[in-house]
Amino acid sequence: MAPVNNNNVQINNNENPPTKFKVTIIGSGNWGSVASKLIASNTLKLHSFHDEVKMWVFEEVLPSGEKLTDVINRTNENVKYLPGIKLGCNVVADPDLENAVRDANMLVFVTPHQFMEGICKRLVGKIRSDAQAISLIKGMEVKREGPCMISTLVSQQLGVNCCVLMGANIANEIAVEKFSEATVGYRENREIADKWVQLFSTPYFMVSPCQDVEGVELCGTLKNVVAIAAGFVDGLDMGNNTKAAIMRIGLREMKAFSKLLFSSVKDNTFFESCGVADLITTCLGGRNRKCAEAFAKNGGKRSFDELEAEMLQGQKLQGVSTAKEVYEVLKHKGWLEMFPLFTTVHEICTGRLPPSAIVEYSEHAPKFPLVGGPTAFP
Numbered sequence: 037m038a039p040v041n042n043n044n045v046q047i048n049n050n051e052n053p054p055t056k057f058k059v060t061i062i063g064s065g066n067w068g069s070v071a072s073k074l075i076a077s078n079t080l081k082l083h084s085f086h087d088e089v090k091m092w093v094f095e096e097v098l099p100s101g102e103k104l105t106d107v108i109n110r111t112n113e114n115v116k117y118l119p120g121i122k123l124g125c126n127v128v129a130d131p132d133l134e135n136a137v138r139d140a141n142m143l144v145f146v147t148p149h150q151f152m153e154g155i156c157k158r159l160v161g162k163i164r165s166d167a168q169a170i171s172l173i174k175g176m177e178v179k180r181e182g183p184c185m186i187s188t189l190v191s192q193q194l195g196v197n198c199c200v201l202m203g204a205n206i207a208n209e210i211a212v213e214k215f216s217e218a219t220v221g222y223r224e225n226r227e228i229a230d231k232w233v234q235l236f237s238t239p240y241f242m243v244s245p246c247q248d249v250e251g252v253e254l255c256g257t258l259k260n261v262v263a264i265a266a267g268f269v270d271g272l273d274m275g276n277n278t279k280a281a282i283m284r285i286g287l288r289e290m291k292a293f294s295k296l297l298f299s300s301v302k303d304n305t306f307f308e309s310c311g312v313a314d315l316i317t318t319c320l321g322g323r324n325r326k327c328a329e330a331f332a333k334n335g336g337k338r339s340f341d342e343l344e345a346e347m348l349q350g351q352k353l354q355g356v357s358t359a360k361e362v363y364e365v366l367k368h369k370g371w372l373e374m375f376p377l378f379t380t381v382h383e384i385c386t387g388r389l390p391p392s393a394i395v396e397y398s399e400h401a402p403k404f405p406l407v408g409g410p411t412a413f414p
């Protein structure tokens with residue numbers, strides 16, 4: 037049996053002391069590929085990091101019959117999830133999860149959130165005891181005990197410290213080096229947060245630390261539910277004022293929900309890139325918005341699964357499952373009526389309400405209408 041570390045978690049015992057930081061990226065979707073590009077450009081420049089960056093790829097066979105990993109390593113491009121962008125010659129794609137993490141002491145998690153529980157299970161006992169982690173994943177798990185943020189899942193299952201990086205970060209825009217900002221959320225260790233900031237920062241990607249890991253992660257997670265609501269409004273041609281109202285109410289619910297779950301969450305976090313800026317970009321140009329627009333245009337007759345498969349070609353939505361997860365928490369805590377927007381989004385996604393309910397009073401939905409409803413929160 038593998039040895040355990042101080043957190044009673046199994047660790048990889050085949051370790052030599054590292055001389056430099058070694059980075060592995062777990063995930064190779066749209067954002068995962070852009071993260072690889074950002075990181076790979078920096079490890080070549082920064083002497084404290086190994087040049088080579090490993091990227092774990094969930095293997096798939098392309099229509100050409102070739103394996104995605106082989107194509108990435110031959111062309112230096114993720115032809116499926118980020119076509120047309122060179123990742124950096126020092127990025128090495130690896131379909132073997134264990135092998136990809138074996139020597140790394142900096143682990144970057146960036147997969148759709150629904151796969152993380154399985155990935156963590158596979159990694160128990162396989163990572164270095166001195167590893168640090170960061171999650172770029174916008175989502176959460178709901179367990180019997182209550183909600184579990186992805187950074188907590190990583191920390192608990194793997195016994196490592198886990199920061200988060202969230203922000204107004206539509207991957208395709210960063211891929212072509214358009215300026216944007218991001219927030220690194222950390223718990224206590226500022227030195228480690230600074231290391232992550234250094235690893236991700238480029239002249240076109242400005243990263244700031246924020247000592248509020250739960251606040252930062254909840255912003256990134258909850259904005260996807262508001263993005264679905266914004267998409268419904270677009271699909272119904274309701275205009276900019278309605279969308280602005282949805283964003284305002286959504287932000288209010290994001291803040292209230294976060295603070296009810298974690299009293300440590302800070303107001304100022306909502307003014308960082310991970311907060312209001314991500315909410316804006318996602319409600320204007322994100323994939324959740326786009327699929328929700330199509331859902332509303334079709335009167336809710338085509339499912340999100342169908343629309344996702346057709347419109348995103350393998351990329352994954354986070355907002356629909358997050359709305360379900362948030363709903364489960366609200367129901368369990370008896371908070372449904374305090375969160376009319378979050379509640380209604382889930383009820384529309386599951387076909388219990390029509391898309392137009394996003395701005396209508398309903399007997400099935402909360403007791404007060406969404407728009408113009410009383411301010412329920414402090």
Ligand SMILES: NC(=O)c1ccc[n+]([C@@H]2O[C@H](COP(=O)([O-])OP(=O)(O)OC[C@H]3O[C@@H](n4cnc5c(N)ncnc54)[C@H](O)[C@@H]3O)[C@@H](O)[C@H]2O)c1
Pocket residue numbers: 063064065066067068069093094095117146147148149151172173174175205206207208350351352353354
């Ligand atoms: N794309 C963006 O613009 C963006 C920006 C910021 C944050 N994010 C967040 O980053 C996270 C990852 O998003 P993304 O855009 O990189 O991914 P994506 O939406 O492109 O998802 C596809 C990825 O999931 C993988 N996958 C499919 N089935 C799998 C399985 N069973 N197990 C493991 N992996 C599987 C695919 O191989 C592919 O790599 C999400 O939480 C997302 O919200 C995305």
Ligand SMILES: O=P(O)(O)OC[C@H](O)CO
Pocket residue numbers: 174203204205206207263314317318321322323324325353354
């Ligand atoms: O395309 P979305 O809706 O998954 O959003 C992407 C990013 O989270 C925006 O910051």
